[in-house]
Structures are given as structure tokens and as C-alpha cells.
């Protein structure tokens with residue numbers, strides 16, 4: 001294992017270095033797989049009552065473990081030289097309301113984001129959705145990024161589901177761990193792609209007037 005060569009906050013509990021590295025790896029996977037573009041999207045992990053979340057407006061390729069921001073479940077900031085993602089209220093609301101989740105991934109992946117503009121549940125339920133036990137993917141009403149309305153609506157719609165579409169915005173995927181939350185984000189993007197193929201087949205090409 002590589003020795004820690006970064007200046008981590010002194011108040012970081014033991015074990016958080018590994019968690020910071022895991023969070024960084026997950027965030028960089030989002031960019032590499034084009035589930036987000038540029039500096040958009042965000043990832044967090046909950047360790048007990050502490051949440052580590054990616055910082056706002058730092059390119060994923062330049063992000064380091066020391067850039068991850070740690071906050072309490074109430075949003076009190078413990079450590080981090082940058083502000084947290086502006087979707088922090090969304091992450092904290094889901095952790096507080098849905099304690100079975102310990103990792104969240106927010107993407108703007110294209111097919112899921114496109115479906116979020118329809119304001120409809122994502123259909124059909126695919127084999128992959130069932131295999132990963134994701135549940136029904138509903139769409140929260142459009143609300144501003146970082147708002148308490150968005151946070152409350154998303155947490156509401158995750159009572160029976162590990163994913164929710166944020167209206168006219170993107171996707172929030174959840175799981176017990178980061179790798180599983182990434183899988184949920186990938187599966188829902190795939191599900192949305194299948195949904196669009198079926199819909200375009202049914203609707204057909206635009207008619208000329």
C-alpha cells in the first residue's frame with residue numbers, strides 16, 4: 001500500500017484515507033465513463049455520522065484525496081480546503097431519511113437526463129434493474145440545484161428505490177457502498193437508453209408537415 005503523502009485534516013478518523021481514495025476513484029470513474037461532463041456531478045460516502053463528498057468546481061482529473069470535504073449529517077463542515085458540492089443538501093437529506101444507503105452518485109448521464117425531462121417514471125423495468133434490486137425509478141419535480149425542495153423530493157421517492165431521476169437535471173443513484181452505487185448509476189443509464197429505443201420505435205420518425 002502506498003504511504004500517505006498528502007496533508008490530511010488532523011481530525012480525520014482512522015480509515016478515512018482509504019475512504020477518500022475510494023471516493024476519488026469513483027468520482028474519476030464517472031468522468032472516464034462520461035456519466036458526467038467536466039466538473040458536473042458529485043459523489044459521496046457516509047461513514048457512520050460523517051459524510052465525505054467531492055468538492056465543487058474541481059476537475060476530476062486534478063482532484064486529490066485531500067480535496068474531499070468531510071461534513072456531519074447536519075452539514076457541519078469538519079475538513080476540506082474547498083467548499084463541498086452544491087448538491088450537499090441532496091446527499092444529506094437522502095442519508096438522513098434513508099439510512100440503508102451509505103454511498104450516493106449523482107450523474108448527468110445523457111439518456112437518464114433526457115428521460116428526466118419527461119416527468120414520467122422510467123419504464124420498462126429491465127432485467128438489469130431487477131438483478132441489481134434497484135426498484136421503480138421515479139422522477140422528482142424540477143427544482144433548483146442545491147435546493148431543499150430538490151433534496152426532500154428525491155429522498156421521498158427513494159423509499160422503495162435505489163435511484164431517482166431529478167426533473168430536467170439528471171440522476172441520483174444510491175447503495176450500501178460506492179462500487180454498488182456506481183453500478184446503479186450505470187444500470188439506470190442503460191435502462192434509460194433501452195427506454196428511449198423502445199419509445200422511438202413506437203413513435204417513429206418526426207412527420208413532415
Ligand SMILES: [Zn+2]
Pocket residue numbers: 040041106107108145169170
Ligand atoms: Zn447535477
